Amino acid sequence: MRLHELILEAKNRLTQAKVSFGHGTDNAHDEASWLVLWSLGLKLDTDTTAQNFELTQSQIERALALIEQRITKRTPSAYLTGEAWLQGIPFFVDQRSIIPRSLIAECLVNSSIDPWLNIHTSRVLDLCTGNASLAIICAMVFPEVEIDALDISIQALEVAHINVERHMLGKRIRVKASDGLEHANGPYDLILCNPPYVNSLSMQTLPPEFKAEPALSLDGGADGMDFIRKFLNDAPSHLSDIGVIVLEVGHERDHFENAFSHLECIWLETSAGEDQVVLITQNALDNFLAHSYP
Numbered sequence: 001m002r003l004h005e006l007i008l009e010a011k012n013r014l015t016q017a018k019v020s021f022g023h024g025t026d027n028a029h030d031e032a033s034w035l036v037l038w039s040l041g042l043k044l045d046t047d048t049t050a051q052n053f054e055l056t057q058s059q060i061e062r063a064l065a066l067i068e069q070r071i072t073k074r075t076p077s078a079y080l081t082g083e084a085w086l087q088g089i090p091f092f093v094d095q096r097s098i099i100p101r102s103l104i105a106e107c108l109v110n111s112s113i114d115p116w117l118n119i120h121t122s123r124v125l126d127l128c129t130g131n132a133s134l135a136i137i138c139a140m141v142f143p144e145v146e147i148d149a150l151d152i153s154i155q156a157l158e159v160a161h162i163n164v165e166r167h168m169l170g171k172r173i174r175v176k177a178s179d180g181l182e183h184a185n186g187p188y189d190l191i192l193c194n195p196p197y198v199n200s201l202s203m204q205t206l207p208p209e210f211k212a213e214p215a216l217s218l219d220g221g222a223d224g225m226d227f228i229r230k231f232l233n234d235a236p237s238h239l240s241d242i243g244v245i246v247l248e249v250g251h252e253r254d255h256f257e258n259a260f261s262h263l264e265c266i267w268l269e270t271s272a273g274e275d276q277v278v279l280i281t282q283n284a285l286d287n288f289l290a291h292s293y294p
């Protein structure tokens, strides 16, 4: 069997088993290529047509055993391989933290938040940092800023530490435990936050691949807004005069708008549409809170 035939076989098995995607790939061919190449010790950008060599029996068996594990346990591939990629940056990952995929990474890399930043933007908070992927990408995009990376989960912070060390950013990223903003040390010019925002109904119907991730990372309570309500209420005293918040709300825009109907928001365009990442200025938040609690 040759490399491309093994990938095709793996793809067919994944398709037949109806596994769910969304943790780095969105289709069976990419997922099959990822697992097969990883099991063979080949780089993920290997040209599989050029490298179409004959495989040994043990290589085939090893790859198909991994595919079997993906199917029977419904474990996301990133947990099986211990690695995930976001915006071309590799991150270590295991079951202690969610798999990196935040759309905020796109906003950092494609400069869509730059109009709200200026030369004085120097202190950044990555709240709900998990694996620290956003803190790390932010540090790479803005080489001048210092970043606090906070999370309530000690297990997730262990993964965060591994990634910060891997990218040698320990001097610029401080990883710290905190329930929401409790141990934040602002004021910050930019707060990035990809919080748990999945509503209770959606939590019940999540595919097993998503249930393999820590529930604490996803569960946002009845309308998905439990964490966000407290965060936005507490945030003003942690923002500088030029401060802005970039917040991911996933598929919960309706719930977000119901909960914060008078909040002036700027929705940022991402590859998933214009309804998943919202930018809120310090001014808009102050006006909203003054209106809500006159």
Ligand SMILES: C[S@@+](CC[C@H](N)C(=O)[O-])C[C@H]1O[C@@H](n2cnc3c(N)ncnc32)[C@H](O)[C@@H]1O
Binding pocket: 097, 098, 099, 100, 101, 102, 127, 128, 129, 130, 131, 132, 133, 134, 150, 151, 152, 153, 156, 178, 179, 180, 181, 194, 195, 196, 216, 217, 218, 227
């Ligand atoms: C959706 S994950 C985001 C992780 C990472 N920023 C990313 O984008 O891949 C949400 C994170 O929020 C953390 N979290 C949940 N409740 C929290 C709280 N009350 N205070 C701080 N972090 C919390 C979880 O442990 C989890 O790591």
